Amino acid sequence: MTxxxxxxxxxxxxxxxxxxxxxxxxxxxxxxxPAGMGVNNWLLLDGTPVGKEPLDPENPLIFTTxxxxxxxxxxxxRMTISCKNVMTGGFGSASAGGNFGPELKYAGFxxxxxTGRAQRPVxxxxxxxxxxxxxxxxxxxETTWEAEKxxxxxxxxxxLELLSIGPAGENVAASACIMVNRTRAAARCGVGAVMGSxxxxxxxxxxxxxxxxxxxxxxxxxxxxxxxxxxxNETRKNLRKFGTPSSFGGWNDKGSIPVRNFQExxxxxxxxxxxxxxxxxxxxxxKAFGCFSCxxxxxxxxxxxxxxxAGTRGEKIxxxxxxxxxxxxxxxxxxxxxxxxxxxxxxxxxNTNATNPIAWAFECFQRGLLSADDADGLNLxxxxxxxxxxxxxxxxxxxxxxxxxxxxxxxxxxxLGRGSERFAIHMKGQDLAEEMRVFKGWALAIAVxxxxxxxxxxxxLTERMDLEPELSMERFGIPTxxxxxxxxxxxxxVVYYQRFHNLLEITGIxxxxxxxxxxxxxxxxxxxxxxxxxxxxxxxxxxxxMEGEKVLYLQKAFNMRHTTFDRASDYPPERMMSEPATGxxxxxxxxxxxxxxxxxxxxxLRGWDRASGKPTAxxxxxxxxxxxx
Numbered sequence: 029m030t031x032x033x034x035x036x037x038x039x040x041x042x043x044x045x046x047x048x049x050x051x052x053x054x055x056x057x058x059x060x061x062p063a064g065m066g067v068n069n070w071l072l073l074d075g076t077p078v079g080k081e082p083l084d085p086e087n088p089l090i091f092t093t094x095x096x097x098x099x100x101x102x103x104x105x106r107m108t109i110s111c112k113n114v115m116t117g118g119f120g121s122a123s124a125g126g127n128f129g130p131e132l133k134y135a136g137f138x139x140x141x142x143t144g145r146a147q148r149p150v151x152x153x154x155x156x157x158x159x160x161x162x163x164x165x166x167x168x169x170e171t172t173w174e175a176e177k178x179x180x181x182x183x184x185x186x187x188l189e190l191l192s193i194g195p196a197g198e199n200v201a202a203s204a205c206i207m208v209n210r211t212r213a214a215a216r217c218g219v220g221a222v223m224g225s226x227x228x229x230x231x232x233x234x235x236x237x238x239x240x241x242x243x244x245x246x247x248x249x250x251x252x253x254x255x256x257x258x259x260x261n262e263t264r265k266n267l268r269k270f271g272t273p274s275s276f277g278g279w280n281d282k283g284s285i286p287v288r289n290f291q292e293x294x295x296x297x298x299x300x301x302x303x304x305x306x307x308x309x310x311x312x313x314x315k316a317f318g319c320f321s322c323x324x325x326x327x328x329x330x331x332x333x334x335x336x337x338a339g340t341r342g343e344k345i346x347x348x349x350x351x352x353x354x355x356x357x358x359x360x361x362x363x364x365x366x367x368x369x370x371x372x373x374x375x376x377x378x379n380t381n382a383t384n385p386i387a388w389a390f391e392c393f394q395r396g397l398l399s400a401d402d403a404d405g406l407n408l409x410x411x412x413x414x415x416x417x418x419x420x421x422x423x424x425x426x427x428x429x430x431x432x433x434x435x436x437x438x439x440x441x442x443x444l445g446r447g448s449e450r451f452a453i454h455m456k457g458q459d460l461a462e463e464m465r466v467f468k469g470w471a472l473a474i475a476v477x478x479x480x481x482x483x484x485x486x487x488x489l490t491e492r493m494d495l496e497p498e499l500s501m502e503r504f505g506i507p508t509x510x511x512x513x514x515x516x517x518x519x520x521x522v523v524y525y526q527r528f529h530n531l532l533e534i535t536g537i538x539x540x541x542x543x544x545x546x547x548x549x550x551x552x553x554x555x556x557x558x559x560x561x562x563x564x565x566x567x568x569x570x571x572x573x574m575e576g577e578k579v580l581y582l583q584k585a586f587n588m589r590h591t592t593f594d595r596a597s598d599y600p601p602e603r604m605m606s607e608p609a610t611g612x613x614x615x616x617x618x619x620x621x622x623x624x625x626x627x628x629x630x631x632x633l634r635g636w637d638r639a640s641g642k643p644t645a646x647x648x649x650x651x652x653x654x655x656x657x
Contacts, residue, residue, distance in 0.1 A: 034099055035055075040159060065092065066575065081117075088143050089143075092109075093107050094534060099241060103550075104538075105322060106537070113458065115217060116457040116458050124206070124208040125538060127319065131187060136235065142223075150162060151179070151192075188234050190208075191208040191230065195376065197223050197224035199424065202435040203435070215380065242564030250558050262548075270310070271326045283611025290356075291391070292611075294611030313328040336364075342369060342370040353379070357387055376424070392446075397448050436454065437451075453601050454480070466513060468514065472519065473488065475600050476627075478583035485530075490547075506521060527577050529544070531555060556569040559572060595641035
């Protein structure tokens with residue numbers, strides 16, 4: 029089963045209400061929209077009825093792989109999952125690495141579109157072109173780890189790859205994620221809740237096909253060139269040793285950690301030292317490994333061998349885990365962070381969308397807006413690991429106060445009232461992981477992200493890098509890419525990284541191997557070379573970056589159709605404007621007048637209407653999407 033141009037070749041549609049399966053070719057949509065994420069966004073826009081709530085069975089849940097996934101392209105392993113966002117009602121997406129995406133391509137599919145709701149729990153089993161809807165009643169109620177264990181015992185195929193939801197998804201908690209290969213979380217936007225609302229426990233896939241590229245020898249030579257470059261790169265070496273948690277100390281040193289529900293921006297030296305020392309000494313790291321076709325190997329298998337959390341084990345702990353548990357909730361024991369992260373993986377919980385409502389509840393308790401009686405007898409004290417463990421379990425099962433917290437801090441505050449809305453830190457209704465006061469370009473990207481609050485849709489890490497103005501000009505055409513508190517030219521930088529991030533979603537190349545993590549890694553020119561040799565489509569880097577622009581416009585179109593988001597929706601939480609940062613940038617905040625100018629510059633760069641923050645019909649035509657004009 030050989031397909032041309034690095035694609036699987038087909039779109040799989042599964043209607044769980046009717047228990048039907050249909051297959052159609054990918055090529056016609058690839059001719060109209062950017063492959064991978066672009067087609068996914070169109071399928072979501074075209075297939076989501078107006079006026080339906082996010083968990084309505086008619087709404088689609090869509091899985092896709094990038095164009096270069098399944099080829100030897102270094103780090104091309106990513107898959108994206110799209111749906112109507114459970115938290116915002118607008119565009120929703122989540123991304124994960126691992127091995128599921130490549131296997132889906134080898135089975136002949138570029139996309140899976142799931143609609144409807146099964147009468148009882150099921151899983152979808154894909155073996156090349158054969159697709160079955162299989163009873164999963166015996167798996168319902170199991171954690172993601174146990175479900176995968178039992179499916180592997182039941183399905184005897186050497187190339188089997190799995191994704192699944194846990195109790196959080198089954199109970200349609202908006203904080204639910206989808207777990208890929210047990211520990212890769214496709215998080216944010218409630219994708220796990222959408223999967224649970226369809227009574228879909230898991231998807232299994234095995235493929236025996238191959239992918240054909242346009243220029244095999246040239247493509248292999250290019251892949252080897254990129255791999256050799258990455259292997260000698262300092263960014264890659266650091267990620268291999270420690271993973272992304274190695275950056276936690278740097279974030280804290282610069283005063284950009286969300287501390288105790290964003291009340292402060294730097295944790296104290298003792299707590300920071302406990303976390304950074306454990307990471308740097310590799311106290312819990314036993315080995316490093318990577319996803320499919322990855323020479324970076326930023327995944328670490330970690331194990332706690334002694335103390336109260338002995339027996340904890342897991343992989344792919346990120347710096348963000350320490351933001352969420354160490355910063356937001358005031359927990360300084362790194363072993364406890366590992367234990368809490370493992371529990372989230374088992375329950376199928378998005379760390380950020382689970383910890384933010386907990387942090388909100390802790391602050392409400394701190395300020396007398398919630399009592400122990402409101403919290404099932406729990407004293408919601410900062411840093412209490414046992415209380416956090418219990419709250420995570422309650423959220424996943426919607427028990428007691430967990431039912432209030434399960435849909436995020438914005439929804440919880442609306443229900444509670446009592447002035448608690450001020451302490452719900454979110455963008456467009458979705459909980460924030462990121463501190464925003466210090467890094468101005470970072471803040472802008474998070475605020476304008478179409479899925480609601482995320483740094484992976486344009487957040488520039490250059491503001492944390494030691495760059496000279498000359499290098500900033502050479503790479504980005506602006507002199508301030510490295511200057512964290514400077515508003516000037518940051519709109520230009522965000523537009524650049526939005527296009528680049530979306531280009532990476534189109535191809536499936538991992539962010540950590542690219543210009544996003546370090547400017548001596550994979551850049552747009554490298555992506556264009558690999559893409560052209562694989563697909564035969566010889567677009568320049570600039571042309572491919574504009575394909576990334578189309579992806580953003582498809583997201584924007586979804587929000588224009590399904591939400592009332594406008595310019596006001598692109599303002600950061602009030603806390604970021606009225607309460608200054610602590611630490612080395614003490615007093616720094618987002619100034620409202622400066623923010624207004626920054627938004628004006630951002631909209632002007634794209635020719636959007638300043639008052640509404642929306643594109644015009646002519647904008648859609650100009651980017652090559654006349655059907656949306």
